[in-house]
Amino acid sequence: MQFLFPTLTIGFALLAVPFLVHLINVLRQRRRQWAAMDFLLASYRKQRKWIWLRQLLLLLMRTAVVAVLVAMLAGWAGRAGWLDALGGQTNHHIVLLDDSLSMSDQSGGGSAYRRALSALESLGKRLATADGTHQLTVIRTSRAQLVVGAGSKAGDAAADLSAQTVGAENRALDRLMATAPSSLAGGMEQAVELAAGLAEATSSDRTVLYVLSDLRQHDWESPERINASLQELSKSGTEIRMVDCASVPAANLAITQLQPVEDVWVAGVPVMVEAKVRNYGTEIATNVTLDAKLIRYGREVGTPRTDQLYSGPTAALPAMVFEKIEPGKEATKRFQVYVAEPGTHGLTISIPEDILTADNSRSCTLPLIDQQKVLIVDGDVEGRGAYFVASVLNPGGQVRTGAIPEVRPVSFLNSVRSDELAQYRVVYLLNLPRIEDSVARVLNDYVNDGGGLALFLGDATDRENYNRLIAKYPGLLPGTLNAAKDLPLPSDSETPDLLPDNSHPIVEPLAAAGEGAFGLVRVLRSLSLETDRDLALGVRTVIRRRDDAPFVVEHRLGRGRIVTALTDLGNTWTNWTGDPTFVVFLLRTNAFLWSTANPATSRLVSQPLTMVMGNESYGRSVDLIGAATAPPRLSIQLQAEPDAENQDLEVEVSPSAAAIDRSVDVTTLLQPGIFEWWLTRLDGSREVRPVASVIPDGEGDLRRAVRSEIDRALRPTMVTFFDAGQMASASESESGGRTGILLALLAAMMVGEQVLGYFGSYHPPLRAKA
Structure with a gap:
């Protein structure tokens, strides 16, 4: 026999009490010689067997009452087919298995996910040996998140087990024991939502919901959406049990960002890369080493290597050290990466492993192109402005900025087509008197498609013409241009004429000099600007005059940017x-406008993997080699399809779609690191395009939520909390269902004991009233 509370089984010693009471009553009888008693004894001998039977039944009934009471209090969990038959109920057990990234936490020895699997295994073993009908449903939160993200509400599509009757052999549960935490964050909201639908669709007499989670603060501090589905389950009579699988977290460091700084990403020009590390612990982290590695995917890489982590050759970069990272703070390191060959290369960084290894490394790509042209159109017939811009962007010698200035007359701009303008990465318009409507339309489309536009407006500018463009092409200008305004003489000789917004990336390199950066610049006057109300939130002042009037502003238009x-x-x-600050300003402005067309350097692991290629150069056969922590890597063969216009070939692999149709292993798609697209050219040669997949930020925050606060936030939903080690007690299906049966049986026995007690003793008949 098995009991949920074995210590209470000592109460079975009370079974001796009815026997002791009976023996004591027998010993208290005394013999007396009395003629009437002889008659009674003769009657007793005649009725002795019936009297003994009544006394035995009474004694057994009293003993059974004590036994049932003790069994009920101790939580009887043993085999009792007759009791299950008496109950006649089907039990449905729904397990929500949190497999988010934070469940990889190794604090306390072993991961939180492994403790959750052990708890699930104990549930499966207990149900397999229990009598009665028991159905088991298991939903991992990662699958629920992907399935709901794909637009499906079918719980069966996300469930590893769906209302499966538990037997002696459960291979599906054995397969779950071999799984590992995913690289996703959250998913509990979607899992509870799907569980509510499954509970409603499945016919059962009793439903128990188990939530196996690490109860992190970032997941449970605002559980309003989760509580909405839990309330539906609770109203339908579902028992809700929270099983805490985590322990007190140890210190954890996480790489939260790795990406190239917005700049001119050109081969042969050093690229600045920014890395950030956050300390999620409660103590200062010191001397944290950051290792970096470059993966070159040049033209010489023509064969996929699944037996290695990367198909391209790798080179270690100089290590860096974070001397100190305060608790809860983020530290930043910037370092240069130089690659002479064009192409999309890979970059990975790592810090020493700790309790959560998944966030100790991160990857990104470096998409480097050849130098590209920039267009310069100067309204000055002498071209003085064009000379300044071209000299800065192409100083000559060994210095490369990535830009090839091309100076054109105003007549070229007036006749330029959209496809011609698209060849230029940035367009500079210097003191143009007028902009024709046809030119404004081309410029508007150019910027909306991701181009960069720099406007320098001076004394030759026809303000009426420019202001008229706002009505036709809103957003091409930051606002209404007003007459030039003189800058009054300074009351304080130490205040410079120009003051930069040092937080803006264009003037950020000048931040160290403070307000004195423009100390030698003199401004007599400049055009005044009235910011358009519709664009007020998007217009940002880069440099302002001493009187707070804007001098240089920038704003977005579609996918592009405009600096005025x-x-x-x-x-x-x-x-x-x-002044030297003009050189810095122009180089940074060029990089700021150039970077709008830079491709993404990473993707979240939950986002689709897409590839677009021209059908005039590539075949339809495509191989996708997944990221991995160790070789070999999995290669997925795909077929690209033409787009609607039949100009390009497109192929997409979505983790959400794969979670439903199971055509591709979702675990491979959710792996962070470097993926490799291998394309086949029409001449039979191969081309590689790497893609970096990264985990979401915030999962490294392992702070625990307080159970009492979760309980308060989930009210009025009734929730019972257990530790993972108590899962066997929490998951016992029979005890909850048998408690009501035992209670009813106990009540019936007590009534029977009173009836037997009445007939087993002497009660004189009531005399009729006169």
């Missing part, structure tokens, strides 16, 4: 072009 300087590049209004 309210001065020309002559020496009439300002001497800025002769």
